[in-house]
Amino acid sequence: MQHRELTVHPLVLFGAFFSVPGFAMFLMHPLCLLLSFCGAAWCLACLGGKEALFQAGRFALPAALLAAVLNVLFNHRGATILFYLPGGNPCTLESLCYGAAAGLLLLGVLLWFSCCTKVLTTEHFTYLFSRVSPATALLFSMTLRFLPQFHRRFQQVRQAQTTPAGLPAKLKSAFASFGAVLAWALEHAGDTADSMNARGYGMRGRTTFSIYRKTSRDRMLLFGLLVLAGSALCACVTGLFRFSYAPRLLADAPTPQHICAFFVYALLCAYPVMILKLEDRPWRCSKSTV
Numbered sequence: 001m002q003h004r005e006l007t008v009h010p011l012v013l014f015g016a017f018f019s020v021p022g023f024a025m026f027l028m029h030p031l032c033l034l035l036s037f038c039g040a041a042w043c044l045a046c047l048g049g050k051e052a053l054f055q056a057g058r059f060a061l062p063a064a065l066l067a068a069v070l071n072v073l074f075n076h077r078g079a080t081i082l083f084y085l086p087g088g089n090p091c092t093l094e095s096l097c098y099g100a101a102a103g104l105l106l107l108g109v110l111l112w113f114s115c116c117t118k119v120l121t122t123e124h125f126t127y128l129f130s131r132v133s134p135a136t137a138l139l140f141s142m143t144l145r146f147l148p149q150f151h152r153r154f155q156q157v158r159q160a161q162t163t164p165a166g167l168p169a170k171l172k173s174a175f176a177s178f179g180a181v182l183a184w185a186l187e188h189a190g191d192t193a194d195s196m197n198a199r200g201y202g203m204r205g206r207t208t209f210s211i212y213r214k215t216s217r218d219r220m221l222l223f224g225l226l227v228l229a230g231s232a233l234c235a236c237v238t239g240l241f242r243f244s245y246a247p248r249l250l251a252d253a254p255t256p257q258h259i260c261a262f263f264v265y266a267l268l269c270a271y272p273v274m275i276l277k278l279e280d281r282p283w284r285c286s287k288s289t290v
Contacts, residue, residue: 006279009218010124012225016272017119019229021112023268024105027236029243029251030097031262033104039269040111046276047118060110064103071099077246098245115272127212154181221275228268235261 006013024036045053073085078094085091157177235241240261244250252258 006119006275008221008275008279009212009214010120010127011214012218012221012275013119013124014128015222015225015229016275017112017116019225020269020272021109021116023229023232023236023265024108024112027241027265028098028101028105028245029241030101030104032241032265033101033108035262035266035269037104037108037111039266039273040108040115042270043115043272043276044111044118046273047115052114052118056111056114060107060114063110064107067106068099068103071102072096075099079247094246094249097249101245119272150181150185153184154178157181217278221278225271228264228271231264232261232268235264241265 020036020039024033027033027036041053044056048055072091072095075095075098076089076092078090078092080093081090082093082096083091154177157180158174161173161177239252240258242252
């Protein structure tokens with residue numbers, strides 16, 4: 001089930017749903033990776049239920065497992081040797097743990113971006129970036145719009161064709177369908193660009209209509225996000241999230257500063273869910289009165 005359209009300001013949504021994967025791509029501490037994954041899974045379940053979580057995990061989980069396996073095959077750093085691979089290279093505990101961490105990182109980031117695609121629309125990107133960089137805003141909006149259209153058009157072309165027998169014939173038919181849909185996408189993109197250019201999009205001094213207005217709730221949410229993100233950034237700079245995988249697994253002894261840093265990062269990972277719950281609260285209240 002798709003989540004209904006949010007009334008929160010696009011700047012708050014963009015900051016909340018991009019700050020967490022931004023931190024997650026650079027933090028390799030196991031606890032940080034686990035918090036990021038749990039926050040992404042929780043957020044995706046709130047947005048689309050178990051079905052959305054299953055659909056995203058069906059593609060993200062194999063990619064994460066592949067990243068973990070490739071790391072074990074090609075990374076042999078570490079002092080704790082578990083066994084030797086058929087080629088004679090050692091498989092170490094440190095490389096195994098690093099591969100698992102890399103897979104969990106990729107899984108969490110993919111789930112976060114799945115949440116972003118369900119919350120942020122082309123109108124949000126156009127509003128946020130049209131004044132700063134009109135070409136970038138148009139590129140973002142066209143990409144987000146064309147991806148589902150490309151998939152639907154490809155399915156339509158495949159259904160219109162007869163399924164050939166044999167793997168080479170199937171591959172040839174799939175490549176032909178992909179080429180036809182790609183040609184349609186390029187032609188459609190050119191028409192869209194010409195249409196936006198004819199309307200004066202990106203011209204200096206051109207005004208645009210916007211339905212988004214900052215409210216006191218949006219300012220409070222943005223302030224809380226800046227406090228959490230700034231605190232997490234300070235923790236990163238001071239090394240509170242430091243963790244070493246090679247040559248041995250090594251982490252700093254836990255201190256009150258470490259506990260506070262991980263608590264702040266947990267709140268940051270749960271912040272998008274807090275926004276969704278805050279958004280749904282008036283809706284639930286109105287339903288109860290009805």
